[in-house]
Amino acid sequence: MSEQQDPFVKTFALLIFLMSVLAVGLIILGSVIASLTDSGPDVMEVEAAASRIEPVSKVALTDGTLFVSSSLVPQAPPEKVEPEAEEASAAVVVVLDGEGVYNTACVTCHGTGLAGAPKYADQADWEPRLAQGIDVLYEHSLTGFQAMPAKGGFMHLPDDQIRLAVDYMVAATE
Structure with missing residues (x-):
């Protein structure tokens, strides 16, 4: 250098x-x-996190009384369920209307048009399907069609409730 x-x-x-x-x-x-x-976690941050991860509903069955609590629907008074004398264990069947089934099983795909599903209340999407007839729509919803699984993947739902959801979606296009 x-x-x-x-x-x-x-x-x-x-x-x-x-x-x-x-x-x-x-x-x-x-x-x-x-x-x-x-000084550790902020109390408000902990409360905010807890409110974000809390369950949206709770179901309780005690002494034959069924109570469903949800932050998404208004509170209903508890229903009295009569226990069957011959059954050792109680079975609870929740009956949903068409909108309830749609919001449970169908909204994921039909709300956004995922995988080619006709969007809710979009008449242009539903027109070719409605031309096939309501019985074909029922059959496709119960047994599955293309990317849609049978009953939208909610196999525990009764056929009548699935039909109610189809009727609910069809009524929204009219």
């Missing part, structure tokens, strides 16, 4: 060293300040 570059190299090396020391010092200072001010 020439003598002309020596002062530059020394100055540059000193500058890099000082910048490194400054960076390490700032990191240590930040860590110390963070450890002194950390």
